[in-house]
Amino acid sequence: MLEVRGINVYYGAIHAVKDVSIEVNEGEIVTLIGANGAGKSTILQTISGLLRPRTGGITFMGENIGVVAPYKIVERGLAQVPEGRRVFLRMTVTENLEMGAYTQKSGGIADDMERAFTLFPRLKERRRQVAGTLSGGEQQMLAMGRALMSRPKLLMLDEPSMGLAPILVEQIFSTIVEMNRDGTTILLVEQNAQMALSVASRAYVLETGRIAMQGDAHELAGNEEVKKAYLGG
Amino acid sequence: MVYGIAKMLNFAHGDVIMVGAYACFFVVTRYELPAVLGVLIAMAVCTLLGVFIERLAYKPLRSAPSLAVLITAIGISYFLQNAAQLLWTSNPKVFRSVVGDASLKLFGGRLSVSVSALVTVAVCIIIMIGLTWFTGKTKMGKAMRACSEDKGAAQLMGINVNATISMTFAIGSALAAIAGVLLCSAYPTLMPTTGSMPGIKAFTAAVFGGIGSIPGAMLGGILLGIIEIFGKAYISTQLSDAIVFVVLIVVLLVKPAGLLGKHVQEKV
Ligand SMILES: Nc1ncnc2c1ncn2[C@@H]1O[C@H](COP(=O)(O)OP(=O)(O)OP(=O)(O)O)[C@@H](O)[C@H]1O
Ligand SMILES: [Mg+2]
Numbered sequence: 001m002l003e004v005r006g007i008n009v010y011y012g013a014i015h016a017v018k019d020v021s022i023e024v025n026e027g028e029i030v031t032l033i034g035a036n037g038a039g040k041s042t043i044l045q046t047i048s049g050l051l052r053p054r055t056g057g058i059t060f061m062g063e064n065i066g067v068v069a070p071y072k073i074v075e076r077g078l079a080q081v082p083e084g085r086r087v088f089l090r091m092t093v094t095e096n097l098e099m100g101a102y103t104q105k106s107g108g109i110a111d112d113m114e115r116a117f118t119l120f121p122r123l124k125e126r127r128r129q130v131a132g133t134l135s136g137g138e139q140q141m142l143a144m145g146r147a148l149m150s151r152p153k154l155l156m157l158d159e160p161s162m163g164l165a166p167i168l169v170e171q172i173f174s175t176i177v178e179m180n181r182d183g184t185t186i187l188l189v190e191q192n193a194q195m196a197l198s199v200a201s202r203a204y205v206l207e208t209g210r211i212a213m214q215g216d217a218h219e220l221a222g223n224e225e226v227k228k229a230y231l232g233g
Numbered sequence: 234m235v236y237g238i239a240k241m242l243n244f245a246h247g248d249v250i251m252v253g254a255y256a257c258f259f260v261v262t263r264y265e266l267p268a269v270l271g272v273l274i275a276m277a278v279c280t281l282l283g284v285f286i287e288r289l290a291y292k293p294l295r296s297a298p299s300l301a302v303l304i305t306a307i308g309i310s311y312f313l314q315n316a317a318q319l320l321w322t323s324n325p326k327v328f329r330s331v332v333g334d335a336s337l338k339l340f341g342g343r344l345s346v347s348v349s350a351l352v353t354v355a356v357c358i359i360i361m362i363g364l365t366w367f368t369g370k371t372k373m374g375k376a377m378r379a380c381s382e383d384k385g386a387a388q389l390m391g392i393n394v395n396a397t398i399s400m401t402f403a404i405g406s407a408l409a410a411i412a413g414v415l416l417c418s419a420y421p422t423l424m425p426t427t428g429s430m431p432g433i434k435a436f437t438a439a440v441f442g443g444i445g446s447i448p449g450a451m452l453g454g455i456l457l458g459i460i461e462i463f464g465k466a467y468i469s470t471q472l473s474d475a476i477v478f479v480v481l482i483v484v485l486l487v488k489p490a491g492l493l494g495k496h497v498q499e500k501v
Binding site: 027049050069070071072075079080082085086087088089091095099100102105106146147150175198 | 375
């Protein structure tokens with residue numbers, strides 16, 4: 001479904017992503033783990049078209065999206081929940097969800113919004129509230145609900161557990177699994193490697209811009225090196 | 234509005250106002266066509282001009298430092314003034330008001346209000362309501378607000394940010410045409426520099442009221458006008474412009490977000 005082939009991404013002279021290849025098949029949950037500054041967010045931004053690779057290619061549903069404008073990539077069914085949520089703080093919950101549905105015909109929006117509210121009942125209670133007044137956890141739910149409004153075939157999430165209490169992290173992850181069961185393919189970027197490996201089928205480990213390891217999520221969770229580096233011994 | 238969404242100060246706005254006034258001048262005063270046509274043509278001309286300026290000068294600078302954009306805008310402003318001088322000379326033109334120059338006599342003639350002033354107020358209120366409705370209720374308007382908050386996130390929603398910003402300029406410029414026509418209906422001397430002072434004052438009003446806020450701009454404009462008139466009447470005619478800018482500086486020092494401005498923390 002998504003194929004990233006040997007991309008190199010630079011910030012000026014900084015070589016942030018080195019020769020990275022990633023593949024995501026339909027129906028999977030794939031996770032990309034790595035320490036701070038490894039280049040995870042850079043990779044997701046490049047897939048969404050906000051950054052361009054200097055070399056290498058990106059194919060989504062058999063089409064080269066390496067040169068497609070970011071808004072058209074969303075139209076093709078590839079959405080992202082960015083790092084730090086980035087909900088529109090001065091807009092209400094409903095308006096945020098409407099923005100998520102920007103690429104959709106107005107006919108189905110009400111149903112999709114109902115679906116988002118079923119997934120996140122908290123949002124429904126607060127639908128007239130301005131997003132800036134939501135708690136961190138509620139903002140994360142809103143960011144996920146908003147991304148779902150574009151009916152993505154592939155949803156990329158950048159550190160959805162960041163800054164959340166353990167119980168909320170559980171909830172967010174079970175929602176990710178639920179979204180996947182409903183037919184959305186997932187590419188999950190995480191620092192919480194333990195949680196990520198427990199829900200994913202395959203994983204990539206990124207170290208300073210390079211893929212250091214990849215394979216079956218269960219096997220990687222049992223790998224000594226991974227345990228030492230990412231699972232606290 | 235343009236500042237709120239594109240995060241740039243369009244210093245050339247006043248000169249777009251001037252071009253709009255000239256367009257209307259030629260249609261109505263020179264060729265004696267109906268005033269409505271003059272306004273519509275002025276709006277069309279300004280919309281095209283605004284979009285053209287945006288494409289040519291500002292769009293390539295979308296990711297440049299804001300100072301570069303500001304300097305470009307000042308450059309455009311001078312360019313428009315000089316182009317107008319070349320095309321239409323610096324001789325003042327006498328603009329025929331599009332609403333007539335009648336006055337309304339109230340209280341047995343003790344108070345006289347010009348019709349053009351009344352029309353100006355009415356049009357401003359209509360535009361304010363219209364813009365508030367547009368940005369609050371339409372898909373395009375909401376997308377503009379989304380772009381103003383976070384361009385990157387807006388792109389991730391599938392919003393064509395470039396097109397949305399161009400649209401903002403188009404609307405802003407069309408409204409500049411109306412401003413130009415109303416301005417010259419009230420003060421009928423039209424010169425290439427006609428727009429520059431009102432442009433700066435309009436900007437001052439917007440900052441004063443809270444930049445990016447539409448009712449704020451209106452409130453700022455009214456207060457600024459009152460300050461200017463009282464400054465003229467009680468302090469000094471020559472210093473009235475200076476007084477206006479002193480007020481601006483004080484407001485910026487005391488309440489940087491403006492009177493109605495919401496202070497939203499910059500997130501990293
Ligand atoms: N806008 C930028 N300009 C210059 N360098 C950048 C920029 N953004 C990121 N970098 C650098 O690129 C590298 C990768 O950053 P990136 O944000 O992709 O890491 P990450 O894996 O997402 O980290 P984290 O887990 O902290 O979010 C880092 O060394 C970072 O300093
Ligand atoms: Mg990151």
